[in-house]
Amino acid sequence: MSVYFPHKKLPYLLVLPQLVITLIFFLWPAEQAFEQAFYQEDAFGLSREFVGFDNFVYLFNDPQYYKSIWVTLVFSFSVAFSGLAIALWLAVMADRVIRGKLTYQTLLVWPYAVAPALAGVLWWLLFDPSMGPVALWLQYFGVDWNHFLNGDQAMTLVVISATWKQISYNFLFFLAGLQAVPRSLIEAASIDGASPFKRFWTIVFPLLSPTTFFLLVVNLVYAFFDTFGVIDATTQGGPGVSTATMVYKVFNDGFIGLDLGSSAAQSVVLMFLVGIMTVIQFRYIERKVEY
Amino acid sequence: MYKLKLASAVIGFSIASSGFAATNIEWWHAMGGANGEKVNEIAKAFNDSQDAYTVKPVYKGNYTETMTSAIAAFRAKKQPHIVQVFEVGTASMMSAKGAIYPVYELMRESGQSFDQSGFLSAVTGYYSDQDGNMLSMPFNSSTPVLYYNKDLFAKAGIKNPPTTWEEMESVSQTLLDNGVKCGFTTAWQSWVQLENFSARHNVPFASEANGFGGLDTKLTFNGSLQVAHIEKMGEWQQNGIFSYGGRRSDSAPKFYSQECAMFMNSSAGYAGIKKNAKFDFGVSQLPYQGSAISEPKNTIIGGASLWVLQGHKKEEYKGVASFLSFLSRAEVQADWHQFSGYLPITRAAYDLTKGQGFYAQNVGTETGVLQMTSGTPTPNSKGLRLGNFVQIRDIINEELESVWAGQKSAQAALDEAVKRGDVLLRKFERANK
Numbered sequence: 001m002s003v004y005f006p007h008k009k010l011p012y013l014l015v016l017p018q019l020v021i022t023l024i025f026f027l028w029p030a031e032q033a034f035e036q037a038f039y040q041e042d043a044f045g046l047s048r049e050f051v052g053f054d055n056f057v058y059l060f061n062d063p064q065y066y067k068s069i070w071v072t073l074v075f076s077f078s079v080a081f082s083g084l085a086i087a088l089w090l091a092v093m094a095d096r097v098i099r100g101k102l103t104y105q106t107l108l109v110w111p112y113a114v115a116p117a118l119a120g121v122l123w124w125l126l127f128d129p130s131m132g133p134v135a136l137w138l139q140y141f142g143v144d145w146n147h148f149l150n151g152d153q154a155m156t157l158v159v160i161s162a163t164w165k166q167i168s169y170n171f172l173f174f175l176a177g178l179q180a181v182p183r184s185l186i187e188a189a190s191i192d193g194a195s196p197f198k199r200f201w202t203i204v205f206p207l208l209s210p211t212t213f214f215l216l217v218v219n220l221v222y223a224f225f226d227t228f229g230v231i232d233a234t235t236q237g238g239p240g241v242s243t244a245t246m247v248y249k250v251f252n253d254g255f256i257g258l259d260l261g262s263s264a265a266q267s268v269v270l271m272f273l274v275g276i277m278t279v280i281q282f283r284y285i286e287r288k289v290e291y
Numbered sequence: 292m293y294k295l296k297l298a299s300a301v302i303g304f305s306i307a308s309s310g311f312a313a314t315n316i317e318w319w320h321a322m323g324g325a326n327g328e329k330v331n332e333i334a335k336a337f338n339d340s341q342d343a344y345t346v347k348p349v350y351k352g353n354y355t356e357t358m359t360s361a362i363a364a365f366r367a368k369k370q371p372h373i374v375q376v377f378e379v380g381t382a383s384m385m386s387a388k389g390a391i392y393p394v395y396e397l398m399r400e401s402g403q404s405f406d407q408s409g410f411l412s413a414v415t416g417y418y419s420d421q422d423g424n425m426l427s428m429p430f431n432s433s434t435p436v437l438y439y440n441k442d443l444f445a446k447a448g449i450k451n452p453p454t455t456w457e458e459m460e461s462v463s464q465t466l467l468d469n470g471v472k473c474g475f476t477t478a479w480q481s482w483v484q485l486e487n488f489s490a491r492h493n494v495p496f497a498s499e500a501n502g503f504g505g506l507d508t509k510l511t512f513n514g515s516l517q518v519a520h521i522e523k524m525g526e527w528q529q530n531g532i533f534s535y536g537g538r539r540s541d542s543a544p545k546f547y548s549q550e551c552a553m554f555m556n557s558s559a560g561y562a563g564i565k566k567n568a569k570f571d572f573g574v575s576q577l578p579y580q581g582s583a584i585s586e587p588k589n590t591i592i593g594g595a596s597l598w599v600l601q602g603h604k605k606e607e608y609k610g611v612a613s614f615l616s617f618l619s620r621a622e623v624q625a626d627w628h629q630f631s632g633y634l635p636i637t638r639a640a641y642d643l644t645k646g647q648g649f650y651a652q653n654v655g656t657e658t659g660v661l662q663m664t665s666g667t668p669t670p671n672s673k674g675l676r677l678g679n680f681v682q683i684r685d686i687i688n689e690e691l692e693s694v695w696a697g698q699k700s701a702q703a704a705l706d707e708a709v710k711r712g713d714v715l716l717r718k719f720e721r722a723n724k
Contacts, residue, residue: 040718040721040722041722042383042386042387042722042723043362043383043387044362044365044366044387044389044390045365045366046387046388046389046390047722047723049721049722058714058718064711128541128544129536130536130544130545130548130550131544131547131548148535148536148537148541148692149535149692149695149696150696151696236538236685236688237685237689238538238688238689238692239689239692239693239695239696240689240690240692240693240696240698241689252682252685253682255355255359256355256359256681256682257679257681257682257685258359258362258383258681259679259682259715259718261722262718
C-alpha cells in the first residue's frame with residue numbers, strides 16, 4: 001500500500017526549518033572554520049594574512065599533534081566502551097528491581113544534570129593526591145596515586161569523569177530499550193530452560209542492538225567534542241600532553257591561546273576524521289544491527 | 292540559574308538606575324569572591340564621589356575568560372571601556388595598536404594630572420613601552436614568595452627559613468629526617484621556578500630584553516643556571532625534598548595539610564593561607580643560588596592591569612581617565628592592598644600602609660614588596676613581554692612535568708620547550724607585524 005501526496009512544494013516546505021537550522025548552525029560555521037584555517041590573524045582581528053596551507057603544515061610537523069590524535073582515540077574509545085558497558089549493566093539491574101524502582105532510576109539519571117566542568121571539579125577533588133578521599137584510600141591499598149605526574153592515572157581520571165556523566169544518558173536509553181523487549185519471548189526461553197545469562201545474550205542483547213548502535217555513535221561524538229570542559233577542570237591536558245585530546249587542543253589554542261588559524265585548521269582535521277568515523281560506523285557496524 | 296539571572300538583573304537595574312543622568316563606563320574584571328565585592332565597593336566609592344560618571348564593574352569569569360570575552364566583544368564592536376588583563380596577556384594587548392588606548396595618552400588627552408614616577412617601577416616596568424610610557428594601569432600585582440610552616444620548623448629544630456637554594460636542600464633534608472613528608476612544593480612552576488628564577492639571578496628568560504626590545508625575540512631559559520636548577524628539582528622530586536602538586540595553585544593543599552613544610556606561591560595567596568592553615572606560618576623571600584650570585588635581583592610581578600579599549604566617545608574617556616586617577620589614589624590603593632594581599636602599586640600607598648602600622652600587625656605582608664623593590668630592575672628583571680605567552684607557559688608546564696616524572700633530563704626538556712616556544716613566538720611575530 002502506498003500513500004501519495006499530491007503537493008509538490010509541501011515536502012520542501014516541511015523540511016525547510018531543518019535545512020535552515022543546518023545551514024545556520026552547521027554549514028555556515030563550518031565554512032567559516034574552513035576559511036579561517038588558511039589565514040593567520042592577530043587576536044583582535046586587526047590584521048589578517050593569507051598563509052595558504054601553513055597552518056596545516058605546522059600542525060603535521062608537530063609531534064605533539066600526533067600524540068593528541070592517539071590520546072583522543074584512547075580516550076574516546078575508553079569513554080564510549082565503559083560508558084556503554086556500565087550503563088547496560090546498571091539498566092539490567094534497575095530493570096530487575098521491583099521495590100523502589102523509581103528511586104534507583106531517578107538517582108541514576110542525576111549525574112546527567114551536572115555541568116561538565118562541575119563534574120570535572122568533583123572528580124578532581126575526590127582524586128586529589130594529597131587530600132582526595134579516593135586517592136587516600138588508594139594509597140592505603142598501596143597504589144601510589146598521583147595524576148599530576150603519572151600520565152596513565154591522569155587518563156584514567158578524565159575517562160572516569162567523562163564516563164560518569166554519560167552513564168545516565170546511556171542508562172535511560174538502555175532502560176527504555178529493555179522495557180520494550182517483549183516479556184513473552186523471555187518467558188518462552190525460560191520455559192525452554194535457558195539460563196538468565198543465555199536469555200540475556202541470545203534474546204535481550206540482540207534486540208537492544210539498535211539502541212546500542214545509536215548510543216555508540218552518540219557516545220563517540222560526546223567523547224570527541226563535548227569533553228574539553230571535563231579535561232580543563234581536571235588535568236588541563238597534563239601531565240605533559242597525556243590527556244590533551246584533539247578537541248581540548250582546539251579549545252586551548254583557539255579560546256585560550258587566541259591562535260585562531262591553527263585552531264581552525266585543527267577543527268577542519270577533526271571534522272574530516274569524524275566524517276570518516278561516521279562512514280565506518282554506518283557502513284560496517286550498522287550492518288550488524290537488527291532493527 | 293533563573294534565580295541567578297534574576298539577581299543579576301536586579302543588581303544591574305539598581306546600578307543603572309542609581310545614575311541615570313550620568314555617563315556609563317563599563318569595567319570588565321576577573322575578581323571573584325571577596326575581591327569582587329571589594330571591586331564593587333571601589334566603583335561605588337567613585338560613583339558616590341561625583342555625579343558625572345557611573346562605573347559599572349562586570350565580573351567576566353577568570354582571567355582567560357575575561358580577556359577572551361573582551362576580545363570577542365571588540366570584534367563584535369561591543370567592547371567595554373576598561374578591561375582587566377592578566378600579565379601574560381600584556382604582549383597581545385600591546386600589539387593590538389588599533390584596539391587599545393594607551394593610558395598615558397588617555398590621561399594627557401583628558402587633561403588629568405598623571406605622575407608616572409609615583410608608581411613602583413617594578414610594577415610599571417611590566418606595562419610600559421620602550422620609552423617608559425605606561426600603556427595600562429596597574430591594578431592588582433603580586434609576586435611569588437616563600438611560605439613556611441613554623442610549627443614543623445620548630446619541631447625539626449630549624450630557626451630560620453632558607454635564603455639560598457643550597458640551604459633549601461639542607462633545611463628540607465632536616466625536615467625529612469624529622470618525619471615531614473616533603474620539603475617544599477610550588478604553585479605556578481613557570482612563573483616561580485623559571486621566570487622569577489631568571490629575573491632574580493639576572494639571566495635572560497628571552498632575548499631582546501625579555502621581549503621588551505621587539506617581536507623578534509627568542510627564548511633563552513635553557514641557560515646553564517636554569518638547567519642546573521630544574522635538574523636539581525628533578526632529583527629532589529625523586530627523594531622527597533620537592534613534591535610537584537599541579538600547574539596552577541593545585542599544590543596549596545599539600546601545604547595546608549602539612550604534607551609539605553614550604554610552599555612557593557603568589558604574595559596574594561596570603562589571605563588563603565591564613566584562612567586554611569591550622570598552624571603558625573611565616574613568609575620569606577624566594578631563595579637564590581648562593582654559589583652563583585651574592586645578591587639576588589628583584590622578583591617580577593604577576594596579576595593583572597587595566598587596559599582601556601578604543602571605540603568610545605570622547606566624553607566617556609574623560610570619565611575613564613578620572614576613574615583611573617581615583618584608582619591610583621593612595622587611600623584607595625592602600626585599602627585594596629591591605630584587603631587583597633596584592634602589592635601596593637604606588638609609593639604613596641606603600642608609605643600610607645606602613646604608617647598605619649599594617650605590616651607590623653600582619654607579619655609577612657611586606658615581604659613581597661621588599662623583595663620586588665630591592666635594587667633597580669635590570670633588563671632581565673624588568674618583566675616579560677612575550678606573544679602567545681599563555682601557550683608558551685603550557686609548553687613549559689608540559690616539559691617540566693616530564694622532568695618531574697623522570698622521563699626527560701632537564702636539559703632535554705628545556706631545550707624542547709625553547710624550541711616549541713620559539714615556533715609560537717615566530718607565529719605571533721608574523722601575525723602582529
